[in-house]
Amino acid sequence: MSNGSFFSASGRRRGGTLALVLATLAPLGLGGWLLWDNLGQQDDNGGGAPASSASSLPTVSSTSSPLPAQPPQPSSPSPKNKSDDKPLTGKVVVLDPGHNPNNRDHTAEIARHVDIGTDEKECDTTGTATDAGYSEASFTLDVARRARTLLEARGATVKFTQDGDRAFGPCVDERARIGNSARADAVVSVHADGAPAGDRGFHVILPKSVRGGDADTSKIAAPSRRLGERVRGEFMDATGSEPADYIGDGSGLNVRGDLGGLNLSTVPKVFIECGNMRDSKDAAELTDPKWRERAALGIAQGITDFLNG
Ligand SMILES: [Zn+2]
Known part of the structure; x- marks a missing residue:
């Protein structure tokens, strides 16, 4: 790049006048050190000066008091764009x-x-x-809270349909309307399944395109599938879980037109059944807080992938 060639040229020029610079700076003490050190910082960017220049520095400072290892540097814009740290800023x-x-x-x-x-x-x-009596409702709340922490750290505004702060519910129609009212960019409903023991794995439920009454999922079916596919992939990576072996033909996806929470949604939305609570092997994972953290990471990463296009 052009910066590299600039500093290389500068380094060669400076190397040719090194003796003169040292002789001039020696009486200046700390000021001379700082001036020289600032010159030297260019090498971090361009790499133009030979290593022997750096080894000569202590002779310049020998008459000075102890110096900070890293003198204060002029402030400069961070090379890392803020949006890299908060990729979900502005997303709901x-x-x-x-x-x-x-x-x-x-x-x-x-x-x-x-x-x-x-x-x-x-x-x-x-x-x-x-x-053993660990309820699905306890599981879903725990995983959702863990995912919220991860998503908020990425800049998202996160809203819950319930946060253990209601006597019951909300009803499935209200759950859908909470997402709609929030104009959510993505909604994920967290569940764990109650299939027969021996059935294992996770699956993501996608809205079928349906119309009837207040239900019309024709516009959200496609983006919801994209959301669901991202969540499926990231959930697999994060947890190591396999797609369910009892539904969805091993795809980890299942399309349904009978769930109010999906039918009434006007924003991209999926359900995830994280595992089968009725199977002892799946239950061992679902009851493990470390596994739930990985599950939350998979869900949060899937949402992040979807929202970042
Ligand atoms: Zn459920």
Whole structure:
């Protein structure tokens, strides 16, 4: 690059007058050191001066008091663009922790039916649990909170449909509308499945293109698939989990038109079933906080990939 050739030329010129410079600077003490050191800094950029120049520096400073190892440098713009650190600045992500730990105490409320456009469904469900009693609702909240931390560190605005701060629910229609009202750039609903023991793996649920009542997913089906494919790939990388062996023909993807949370969404949205809580091997992972951190990383990275195009 042009800078390199400039500093190379400068270095050669300076090397030719080295003795004169040293003789001139020696009486100047600290000031002379700083001037010389600033000249020397050019070598970090251009690499023009021979190593012997650096070894001569102590003779210049021999009469000076102890010096800081790194004299203050002139401020200069960071070579790293801020957007590299905060790639999701300006983006809105809604995370939807499936179910609610308190749903079990409000079975009547969550059993009432709500309109999902194409049909009617229960407001919400209790979700599943491991044999040892670790609930899906506890799992989804934990993973979503971990993902929120990661996404916020990348600059995203993150909203939850519930954060353990409600008596029950919200209902599936409200979960969808929270994402819509936030004008979310991406929504991920976090779940774990309750399939028969022996069934293993994770899968991402994509919205089928449906129309009916308030439901119209024709515009979000394609971007939701892109979101889901990114989440699938990053989740596999982060956790080492395999796509489910009991649904989706091993693709890790499943398209559904019967979920209110997807049917009523007007913004790109997917569900992820992170594993099967009813299988002991999957349950061993789902109950491990270190594994949940990796799951959250996979989800956050999938969202990041999608939003960065
Ligand atoms: Zn669930």
